[in-house]
Amino acid sequence: MALVTNLGAASGLPLATLLSSITASENLPLTAMSNQQSAYNAKLSAYGTIQNALSTLQAAAAQLGNPTLFQNVTAASSATSVLSATGTAAAGSGTYAINVGQLAQAQSLATGGVASTTAGIGTGTVTVQFGSISGGTLNAATGKYSGATFTADSTRAAASITIDSSSNTLAGIRDAINKNTSLGVTATIVNDGSSAPNRLVLTSNQTGATSTMQISVSGDAALSNLLSNDPAGTQNLQQTVEGKNAQLTVNGIAVTSASNTVKEAVQGVTMTLAGTGASSLSLQSNTATVQAAITNFVTTYNSLQTLTKQYTAFDTASQSQAPLNGDSTLRNIQTRIRDTMNTPQPASGSGAPLTMLAQIGVTFQSDGSMAIDTTKLTSALATNLSGVQNLFSSASGTTGFGSKMSTLLSGFTASNGPLKSATDGLNNSLKTLATQMTSTQSMISTTIARYTKQFVDLDTLVAGMNQTSSYLTQQFAAINGTTSK
Structure with a gap:
């Protein structure tokens, strides 16, 4: 409660000071x-x-x-143009002589030339099976095999797409192949500048010898003549890039890999091949x-x-x-x-x-x-x-x-x-204390309000008595003055 600042002014008593002291004591x-x-x-x-x-x-x-x-290993290659490497917890310290003789590459096949990319060709079902070629001879000029055997990769199922009237052009076939990711093939059209310049190029999405394509077509003869390709039989496409495994040696030991990312040829190490040549691979504990x-x-x-x-x-x-x-x-x-x-x-x-x-x-x-x-x-x-x-x-x-x-x-x-x-105990104590403070503040306010009222009443009473005293003094003085005359 706010103090009455003019308390005691009427009576002349130090009531404001007294109330202030009482308030401080109560607080x-x-x-x-x-x-x-x-x-x-x-x-x-x-x-x-x-x-x-x-x-x-x-x-x-x-x-x-x-x-x-504590098993972290730093791998360093002396020839980063040949390979780079990373080590895992399973790798141990050591130095290895690496010689990369061949990089892994993905097979590419090209169709014969087509005059228009928008002219209709034919409809049917195109099936792609991946596998490997053994035996036979590859004619480098024609990109075709003779006397070869094709062995399907048993870990990869064949996949098919349907070519209908909405996709039976060279551009449509390209788009249909690229939309169907399960085929594992990417298609592009290359213009070779001839009179029938447009050639559909199919590239395996995976590198390695086991990613060679065998393509079969059921449907229109024109579609089959364009796309069917069996390395061990009729080949209507030209192999422009042979599917190959990476070939390297590790401390003289021959290693092959279907990918240029070679894992565990050295325990706990992944090597990424970038080119052919020799490199020294150093593995050190990363202390x-x-x-x-x-x-x-x-x-x-x-x-x-x-x-x-x-x-x-x-x-x-x-x-x-x-x-x-x-x-x-x-x-x-x-x-x-x-x-x-x-x-x-x-x-x-x-x-x-x-x-x-x-x-x-x-x-x-x-x-x-x-x-x-x-x-x-x-x-x-x-x-x-x-x-x-x-x-x-x-x-x-x-x-x-x-x-x-x-x-x-x-x-x-x-x-x-x-x-x-400990913090829960403190928070509980703070809640209890807040309740006590609210209650105490209420009691203090009530007490100070009572004292204030009493002091105001006292101030008024004393002020009235002072006025009466002053009046009587004046009257007695007047009476005494009259008597003396």
Whole structure:
């Protein structure tokens, strides 16, 4: 309630000052509640920041707990014009001599020339079957085989399209083939400049010797004469590009591939062939990635430590404390993290056993932070990557500092974890406090209103008595003056 600013003006009594003092006194409980409310909100904000820091640390720990991090391999080709490569977790370090003698290519067939692309040809059903050609002789000039055998690829079913009156032109046949992706063929029209210049060119969508086309036609003779092509029989089309497998050697061992993307010729490696020639393929464990992950973990851990000190500090000079000073939830989290980091891991792996972080140069400092001896860590990664992997991770996910810390930190930030319980408790306290503050404010307003009314009444009464006193004094003075005369 607003104070009556001219209270006491009529009576001359210090009623406004008195009411102000009473109001301040009555507001003391409300002020204490408001201070408590601010403290709760500061705690909530601090918990939120700590939760984010824990989540960041959990992500860093999870990365170290993943065994594939330590199996990352960098593949480098000495001749990128011949091949490029990528390694997976299954690849091992080593150097391989690669010689590419032939690239994989897709077969192309061309029809005889047609004068017009829009003139009707014929209707019927066109069926394409893929397979391989063996034996016989290829006439390079005519692009046709003699004495060859065609063997269908049993893994790929034949596919058909229907050519009707709406698609029986050269352009229509082209469009019908391209619309039916199940055929596995792309069609184009090439103009060779002759008197009947338009030739339909069919190209297999897949490279390799087993992607050679056998085309059969049932329907009009004109359509059959244009498109039917059996490498082991009647061939109405000219082979302009032969379907071939890629041919290469890996350390002298012959390798063939239907595609120019060669997988697992070297375990865990995918090579993309770009040209013929020789190249040296080098595979090296990418220890830089592992070192970056360990450094990131240490950095995020130290960030958490900095926040923890900030939120638990006590300023002796001002006798003020940070929001989480003495907080048991945060103290328990700190203790469990430190205990986990100081618990030796089981010795395993093919290299020298590593059980503690100090063995790879990661140590705790006197202020609670962690530091990295880069020289020691680099040496451990170069000479005992297997040991470092087992120090941080395992296939089961139950051992290793990365796995253990990831599980622990996930529990802290979970919906049923200690931070959630603490924040839920604070939010409940804030709701209760808000109710108490509303009730207290109402009582204070009622009390001040009562005092104000009483003081106003007192001011009026005293003012009236003062007026009466002044009047009587004047009258007595007048009477005394008359008597003396």
